[in-house]
Amino acid sequence: MPSEKAMKTGSACPPPPGPGKLRLYSMRFCPYAERTRLFLAAKGIEHETINIHLREKPEWFLEKTPVGQVPVLEKDGKIVYESLVCNEYLDGIYPDKCITPRDPLEKARQSMVLALWDAKVAGFYNKLVFGKEDERPAVAKQFVDGLQYIENALTQPFFSGDKAGALDYNLWPWFERFSMLKNCAGVEVSADKFPKLTAWMERMLELPEVKACSFSPEVHDQYGKTLLSGKSDYDLGLEE
Ligand SMILES: N[C@@H](CCC(=O)N[C@@H](CS)C(=O)NCC(=O)O)C(=O)O
Structure with a gap:
């Protein structure tokens, strides 16, 4: 399992996910990425997560997405970005427990x-x-x-x-x-x-999916302070 620590400029590009495997590029405190993490959790989709250091983005991340933002999904060599697009894509490729309204x-x-x-x-x-x-x-x-x-x-x-x-x-x-x-x-x-x-x-x-994806108000406040100081601590709470 990849480390939860955010990957930075100069890091080696992780090998692509194997055939049929899904990968999420995320940032632990990003609300947009959380939208997609909630869909993944609610649908019970197996996946791996790679967290991105958004102030020092890896070069290989910028090659995957011109927008340079998380969330991004990667599966079988295909890339999908933008949270709402990612979520509809998940319902498209994993139609079980479809969350997007059909009507x-x-x-x-x-x-x-x-x-x-x-x-x-x-x-x-x-x-x-x-x-x-x-x-x-x-x-x-x-x-x-x-x-x-x-x-x-x-x-x-x-x-x-x-x-x-x-x-x-x-x-x-x-x-x-x-x-x-x-x-x-x-x-x-x-x-x-x-x-x-x-x-x-x-x-x-x-809800179990919300419990699985959420941080407590205290952690959000701590992260918020680092964000406001201009030095977001993407690895807040992770072991050294
Ligand atoms: N419209 C995008 C917004 C995503 C977004 O703003 N993500 C932020 C993190 S919360 C990001 O990646 N920021 C890095 C940057 O803009 O350079 C979506 O819905 O996915």
């Missing part, structure tokens, strides 16, 4: 909620964590207003219906990191303002 209207609905997330929430989320301190009160209001759209879109018990599905897994990684909002910007997602979302978060935390 075109439901698939469209889920994509529209993700588009709402991108348009109304994600940017403010990033600004709260990484942005200027004096702008935070205004941004916090925009974030909370935007999150209301997501609360309204939640068809209980899960975004995807009776069971967690694509939309739940594709949104979850940011909710898992909400403690960073509280600590960096004092913004709390409370049950009285967001009763459906807070109940959904409790339900998500009980």
Whole structure:
């Protein structure tokens, strides 16, 4: 099994995965890569993971993907990148326990909620964590207003219906990191303002696939501090 430590510039390119074998290029704290890790865990797909040092990317990684971002999947000499594309690809090549909705209207609905997330929430989320301190009160209001759209879109018990599905897994990684909002910007997602979302978060935390892929709020906070200092510790918590 490859080491979990992030591979850097100058490292030797690992030999390609054997025939039929799947490899994920990831970074342990990346929310986009977590989307794909959640799909892999929920579907029970055997795979190996190679973590990438995103500040000192290996040359061979940049040869695999022009975008230079994780997640990336590799199987039988073929490369797929972009988290949402990776997840649909996984359902395409491993059709058992298909997570992506088959119904075109439901698939469209889920994509529209993700588009709402991108348009109304994600940017403010990033600004709260990484942005200027004096702008935070205004941004916090925009974030909370935007999150209301997501609360309204939640068809209980899960975004995807009776069971967690694509939309739940594709949104979850940011909710898992909400403690960073509280600590960096004092913004709390409370049950009285967001009763459906807070109940959904409790339900998500009980799922085995979420337990398998998540880090605790304390670890996210520790990683967040290294990220904000400009020196992300991709190997945080791993043995020397
Ligand atoms: N749109 C991409 C975003 C992926 C992304 O931003 N990944 C970050 C890590 S969280 C990354 O690889 N950053 C390295 C870089 O941009 O150079 C996706 O959905 O996969």
